[in-house]
Amino acid sequence: MASHSTSPPPAPPSTTSPDRRPRGARRSGAGGTLRNGRGDRITIALMLGVPALLVLGLVWLPALVTVVLSFTRWDGIGGWDTIEWTGVQNYVDAFTIYPPFQPALSNNLIWLVVLFTVPTVLGMFLAVLLDREMRGGAVYQSIFYMPVVLSLALIGFIWQLIYSRDQGLLNSFLAFAADAPPVDWFGDPDLNLYAVLVAAGWRHTGYIMLLYLAGLKAVDPSLREAAAIDGAGPVRTFTHVVFPALLPINLVVVVVTVIDALRAFDIVWVINRGRNGLELISALVTSNVIGEASRVGFGSALAVIMLLISVVFIVVYVATMLRGARR
Amino acid sequence: MHHHDPGPPALRRRTLLRGLAGAGVLGVLPALGGCGTDPRNDPLRITMASNRAQELEAAGMAAVLESFRTGSDYTVELNTVERNAFQESINNYLQGTPDDVVAWFGGYRMRFFAERGLISDLSHLWEGPLKGSFSDGLERLCTGDDGKQYLVPDFSYPWAFFYRKSVFEEHGYEVPHTRAELLDLCERMREDGLDPIGYGNREGWPVMGTFDYLNLRVNGPEFHDQLLRGEASWESAEVREVFSAWAELLPFHQPDPLGRSFDEARLSLVQKECGMLLAGLFVSQSFPEGEEREDLDFFPFPEYDPAVGTSAVEAPTDGFMLSADPRNPEGADDLLTHLGSLESQELYADQDPQALPAHVDTDTDRFSDLDRKALELIDGADTITQFLDRDTRPDFAAVVAIPAFQRFLRRPDDIRELTSDLERQKRSIFG
Numbered sequence: 001m002a003s004h005s006t007s008p009p010p011a012p013p014s015t016t017s018p019d020r021r022p023r024g025a026r027r028s029g030a031g032g033t034l035r036n037g038r039g040d041r042i043t044i045a046l047m048l049g050v051p052a053l054l055v056l057g058l059v060w061l062p063a064l065v066t067v068v069l070s071f072t073r074w075d076g077i078g079g080w081d082t083i084e085w086t087g088v089q090n091y092v093d094a095f096t097i098y099p100p101f102q103p104a105l106s107n108n109l110i111w112l113v114v115l116f117t118v119p120t121v122l123g124m125f126l127a128v129l130l131d132r133e134m135r136g137g138a139v140y141q142s143i144f145y146m147p148v149v150l151s152l153a154l155i156g157f158i159w160q161l162i163y164s165r166d167q168g169l170l171n172s173f174l175a176f177a178a179d180a181p182p183v184d185w186f187g188d189p190d191l192n193l194y195a196v197l198v199a200a201g202w203r204h205t206g207y208i209m210l211l212y213l214a215g216l217k218a219v220d221p222s223l224r225e226a227a228a229i230d231g232a233g234p235v236r237t238f239t240h241v242v243f244p245a246l247l248p249i250n251l252v253v254v255v256v257t258v259i260d261a262l263r264a265f266d267i268v269w270v271i272n273r274g275r276n277g278l279e280l281i282s283a284l285v286t287s288n289v290i291g292e293a294s295r296v297g298f299g300s301a302l303a304v305i306m307l308l309i310s311v312v313f314i315v316v317y318v319a320t321m322l323r324g325a326r327r
Numbered sequence: 328m329h330h331h332d333p334g335p336p337a338l339r340r341r342t343l344l345r346g347l348a349g350a351g352v353l354g355v356l357p358a359l360g361g362c363g364t365d366p367r368n369d370p371l372r373i374t375m376a377s378n379r380a381q382e383l384e385a386a387g388m389a390a391v392l393e394s395f396r397t398g399s400d401y402t403v404e405l406n407t408v409e410r411n412a413f414q415e416s417i418n419n420y421l422q423g424t425p426d427d428v429v430a431w432f433g434g435y436r437m438r439f440f441a442e443r444g445l446i447s448d449l450s451h452l453w454e455g456p457l458k459g460s461f462s463d464g465l466e467r468l469c470t471g472d473d474g475k476q477y478l479v480p481d482f483s484y485p486w487a488f489f490y491r492k493s494v495f496e497e498h499g500y501e502v503p504h505t506r507a508e509l510l511d512l513c514e515r516m517r518e519d520g521l522d523p524i525g526y527g528n529r530e531g532w533p534v535m536g537t538f539d540y541l542n543l544r545v546n547g548p549e550f551h552d553q554l555l556r557g558e559a560s561w562e563s564a565e566v567r568e569v570f571s572a573w574a575e576l577l578p579f580h581q582p583d584p585l586g587r588s589f590d591e592a593r594l595s596l597v598q599k600e601c602g603m604l605l606a607g608l609f610v611s612q613s614f615p616e617g618e619e620r621e622d623l624d625f626f627p628f629p630e631y632d633p634a635v636g637t638s639a640v641e642a643p644t645d646g647f648m649l650s651a652d653p654r655n656p657e658g659a660d661d662l663l664t665h666l667g668s669l670e671s672q673e674l675y676a677d678q679d680p681q682a683l684p685a686h687v688d689t690d691t692d693r694f695s696d697l698d699r700k701a702l703e704l705i706d707g708a709d710t711i712t713q714f715l716d717r718d719t720r721p722d723f724a725a726v727v728a729i730p731a732f733q734r735f736l737r738r739p740d741d742i743r744e745l746t747s748d749l750e751r752q753k754r755s756i757f758g
């Protein structure tokens with residue numbers, strides 16, 4: 001009711017309705033709708049403009065600079081005049097004389113495929129089980145979700161205790177149980193990627209489980225009842241009724257998994273700086289640009305290649321979303 | 328009440344936006360202030376950045392700064408950063424607003440910063456208060472390409488084969504002096520059930536020590552220097568010879584070095600699982616003080632070619648630089664002079680067992696036998712090298728050399744392809 005007392009008494013007599021607007025910001029001659037519209041427009045402009053500026057300044061501008069720098073040779077010291085233009089030499093070098101590059105490409109792909117096949121399916125399975133409200137469900141849920149709370153760097157440290165060749169838990173167990181010779185989990189380039197993927201998948205499973213659990217809780221129970229009345233078993237109910245209803249969640253899971261596969265970095269960095277079988281594009285970019293090396297131009301070229309790969313997925317995702325929205 | 332609603336949300340929005348703008352301005356203000364009159368521009372305040380973050384190192388720095396404080400009116404603000412993070416960010420750091428005094432190493436990286444004008448000339452200290460404090464070898468190490476000095480050294484630590492005296496006594500081993508004796512010793516150790524040479528290279532850098540020493544012994548320090556400057560070819564017969572000498576020694580190393588961290592290799596020396604370990608003096612930090620540490624000894628890397636000899640020693644040297652535009656140049660000079668003094672270096676060495684003071688007048692009487700022997704090794708050297716990652720371009724060391732050496736450890740038989748690969752990448756990097 002305070003608005004009444006704050007509205008100025010010398011209001012023009014032309015307005016008849018009781019002025020419920022606060023503070024007499026009213027301009028003479030301007031109608032109520034116009035004034036509101038203007039305020040809203042400023043608000044909208046600010047609310048869109050500020051984030052847009054931030055996105056432009058913090059995402060698009062650096063991305064553009066990266067693309068420009070990828071055609072140069074620069075050690076990151078000194079001004080623009082110290083930058084040397086080399087054309088596409090960095091890209092040629094990456095594909096021809098940079099041995100870690102090809103393994104990095106295929107490792108990123110393996111990372112993506114494995115994340116999709118194992119932890120995603122396992123996470124979904126766990127979610128379905130936990131959704132059945134079994135006894136102690138909350139406890140299991142916490143256990144499976146726990147790794148998600150930890151950073152991948154920390155997970156790297158934890159799994160080093162398990163995978164260490166000489167002192168590790170796994171080799172000690174294998175020697176005890178099967179009298180097996182020690183396996184070089186982190187050093188063997190044919191093996192270490194999968195060893196690391198177990199650790200990364202351990203975390204990813206919990207994440208996916210939680211996403212699906214949230215999705216399953218939102219599925220209308222009457223759908224299941226209807227399926228049950230129609231005589232569908234639990235498997236059939238899931239594949240034919242529940243899973244299709246989970247479409248939005250599935251999309252989120254796909255996006256999350258692709259993002260996780262592309263930005264995988266910290267765990268291999270902690271283990272061996274992304275070398276010797278654990279090459280990932282992100283690690284190569286980092287060791288070229290951020291580290292002591294300061295090959296800003298070459299590292300930028302690698303980053304641009306990574307950007308292009310991401311763009312493929314982004315286009316697919318956006319196209320799917322738009323098609324969904326149009327329907 | 329309902330007619331009241333349209334007002335407050337708008338108000339709240341506006342207040343929020345105003346608040347956000349205010350917060351933005353507040354955030355910018357101190358940054359602007361930094362450009363003008365810095366309230367921290369105290370003439371009695373010196374800032375310093377250090378990468379000596381480990382417990383013993385930090386204790387050493389604290390002791391040194393404490394003694395500086397009692398002898399002067401200055402206060403020193405020390406920023407300590409973890410070693411690897413410090414190393415990885417130093418390029419950007421030196422271009423920003425660095426502290427007055429910055430801890431760093433001798434060698435290529437320091438010369439590079441000097442050439443790019445990221446650090447200040449210190450020759451007035453070398454010709455003034457620090458004159459005669461350091462050997463000629465160290466002076467060369469601290470000198471930039473323009474003939475001026477840019478670093479005040481404070482300690483070095485040599486690399487050598489470390490072993491436990493008790494293990495050598497138990498099996499009656501003799502210290503090897505030549506290639507043949509080294510191989511012979513390895514053979515005997517293997518028969519006795521030991522891993523002759525400990526090896527851990529998950530981090531990538533530790534095996535650079537093996538390459539450096541083999542190259543120094545097979546081809547001599549001059550070729551080593553040319554190779555790391557990018558002048559000599561990696562495809563040359565000399566480099567191939569080094570890799571074949573390495574391949575000959577490789578079967579006597581602990582298996583699977585790529586999955587083992589250097590700390591784990593240190594541990595196997597402590598636990599007497601391996602006979603010896605090529606490492607820096609810092610390995611003594613892994614041995615508990617007292618009986619255990621006294622059991623540790625070393626021998627220099629054996630001779631491979633009598634014409635080349637063993638007079639080159641790999642001994643990385645740490646020290647301090649002055650940033651390009653220090654806020655307090657007088658204070659920084661005083662602090663650097665103090666850091667270069669015998670008193671300060673001995674105070675530091677008392678805390679950190681791996682640090683051998685760089686000062687010529689260092690009194691070795693108070694040293695342990697191991698430290699005295701290590702200092703004699705450095706003093707007797709004709710050439711002191713740093714370490715591959717300090718003696719060459721860091722992009723070459725980190726991006727090319729480490730993956731190449733790792734590949735060699737996996738497939739020691741394709742030396743020809745490896746060396747031509749190294750040469751191709753070297754050309755692209757050295758330009």
